[in-house]
Amino acid sequence: MRKRGYLTLGAVVLCGALLAGCGSSSSSDGVSSDSGKVAAPAAGGAEPALGEGQAADSTAQGGKDTTAEAPDLRVDQRSIIYTGTITVQVKDVNAAAARITGITSGAGGFIGGDDRQSGAGGADTATMKLRIPATKFDAALKQIGELGEEQSRAINTEDVTEEVVDLDARIAVQQARVDSGRRLLGQAKSLNDLVMLEKEVATRxxxxxxxxxxxxxxxDLTALSTVTVVLLGPTAAPPAPADEPSGFLAGLSSGWNALGDSLTVLLTVLGALLPWLIALGLPAAAVFYLRRRYRRGHPDKELPAPPAEAPATP
Known part of the structure; x- marks a missing residue:
């Protein structure tokens, strides 16, 4: 009985110890899980703050780059090429040309070309090419039109702002490449590297x-506009506009013109060769004719002699 009591007491103590160990392990697991739950929000709270800071930095950098690269596209800052043509009928072509020279010089420009032709009875004409600052373009055309009776006027504009911006960017990049190549050239340590870098820098x-x-x-084209002025005398006819046909008529006209040009070239060549044909061909024909006539009058002389018979052998 005592042994059974001891065994029962030992079993109870052993079960109590096992239950206590399970409780401590479960409590430790709960504490660790609770600590994980507490640490997670802290980590989660730190990440949004870091993300907002990065977003702010990227936004600031993006705004700075956009401001630096964006070109000024206002109307007064655009690059525009102005070209114009004006035809004016005046009483005195030379006097009007002199006044146009003064107008151009007063506007800060210069004469790029002056072609004058004299005609009978007041049919003089002059074609002048002017380079005038773009800011004085309209005022100069107005003054030129007031020199006489304006016959026609045509103004063309070409916006090259995008080309200018593209060229500026490409020049900046190429300049950076040149500077980089020069720095590497100064650091070359072998002859092969020196030769290769010199060639690369020269190309850049x-x-x-x-x-x-x-x-x-x-x-130059945007700073100075180009104006072509045609001056006509009192009796000079204005230049007729070119009326070019199209389609079948254009092809027929081109073919006919080509045929006429070919015949003109052929006749020119024949005309150049005709004196030589006469100088050399007539004597050659006379010699040929006399030779044939001589052969007909002396047929025996033309026949070859018969071969000699060999002597009979004994």
């Missing part, structure tokens, strides 16, 4: 010079 500088030349050309 050539491309940069080409882009800069295009930029200067556009700058």
């Amino acid at each position: 500088e050539s491309d940069l010079a080409s882009l800069q030349a295009k930029k200067r050309r556009l700058a």
